[in-house]
Amino acid sequence: MTPLQACLLVSAFLFAIGFAGAVTRRHAILVLIGIELMLNAANLNFIAFWRFGPHPEALAGIMFVLFSMALAGAEAAVGLALVIAIYRHKKTSNLDEVKDLKG
Amino acid sequence: MSPALIITAIVTILAAATVMSLRNLVHCALAMAITFSGIAAIYLQLSAEFVGFAEILVYVGAIAILIVFAILLTRSGESPEKSVLTSGWGAGIVVSVLVFTALGWAVLNSAGLPKAATAAPETTVKNIGEALMGKFILPLEIVGLVLTAAMIGAVIIALKEDPKTDNSGRKS
Incomplete structure (x- = not known):
């Protein structure tokens, strides 16, 4: 197994575990954590392909990861604000009980 | 490795x-x-x-x-007393195992992946900064705009509602 394949396998596992958490856990914050894990798996793929690809001097992989980190930060801030707003409105953050948008 | x-x-x-x-x-x-x-x-x-x-x-x-x-x-x-899993968790586990199997199979059997390890590339902070300020300047500006909008949006969403202007008509 080459180092590239090892990195891709680690990132595939991170993606699968993040997906499993996002669809099976009941708490809204854990769903956000699962999404962050999936984004990190994608970032790891970018870095692995940049490092072992044919043109690492072009820095495209690093730039993609930096921009995706900034977008992940924005997404986490808005997502957690939504969780807090829903908790204030419905007094729960259990996703099975939050079924409608209309309060 | x-x-x-x-x-x-x-x-x-x-x-x-x-x-x-x-x-x-x-x-x-x-x-x-x-x-x-x-x-x-x-x-x-x-x-x-x-x-x-x-x-x-x-x-x-x-x-x-x-x-x-x-x-x-x-x-x-x-820690919650009740179950921490949603009602349809079995299907979620099955789908994620399928995703991992498909990705792992593709990684281990793909012929297009580069085999030989290349030499470590020279990336200094100076290179990254020059790329950010030169070739990638437009995405950088747009990311700045997105971050500002997300920050304002997060503050507005999480802002405490004024009970007098509650649009559902209830006093809280």
């Missing part, structure tokens, strides 16, 4: 599995910080030092703290 890469990969995978299997949310957030540190260590070994340190700053420093604050603000720090 170096032993350090194997060890950090195993730590990262175990921490990621811990995040999704613990019941207490605060413990989940701590395991998430360990996962992000492991990913940063993998970045450092792949000679992407700037991205590794940015990962520590952004994820371990900012997002983990933000998530801990959200856990405490929604009073979900204690």
Whole structure:
């Protein structure tokens, strides 16, 4: 197994575990954590392909990861604000009980 | 493949599995910080030092703290008595196992992946800064705009509602 394949396998596992958490856990914050894990798996793929690809001097992989980190930060801030707003409105953050948008 | 890469990969995978299997949310957030540190260590070994340190700053420093604050603000720090899984969790597990099998099969059997390890590329902070200020200047400006909009949006969404202007007509 080459180092590239090892990195891709680690990132595939991170993606699968993040997906499993996002669809099976009941708490809204854990769903956000699962999404962050999936984004990190994608970032790891970018870095692995940049490092072992044919043109690492072009820095495209690093730039993609930096921009995706900034977008992940924005997404986490808005997502957690939504969780807090829903908790204030419905007094729960259990996703099975939050079924409608209309309060 | 170096032993350090194997060890950090195993730590990262175990921490990621811990995040999704613990019941207490605060413990989940701590395991998430360990996962992000492991990913940063993998970045450092792949000679992407700037991205590794940015990962520590952004994820371990900012997002983990933000998530801990959200856990405490929604009073979900204690372990729940009921089940922590949603009603249809079996299908979710099956789909994620299928996703991992498909991705792993593709990675292990793909003929197009480069076989030989190339020499470590020269990436200094100066190179990254010149690329950000030259070729990637437009995406950088747009990301700045997106971050500003997200910050204002997050503040407005989480702002405490005024009871007099409650649009559902109830006094809270």
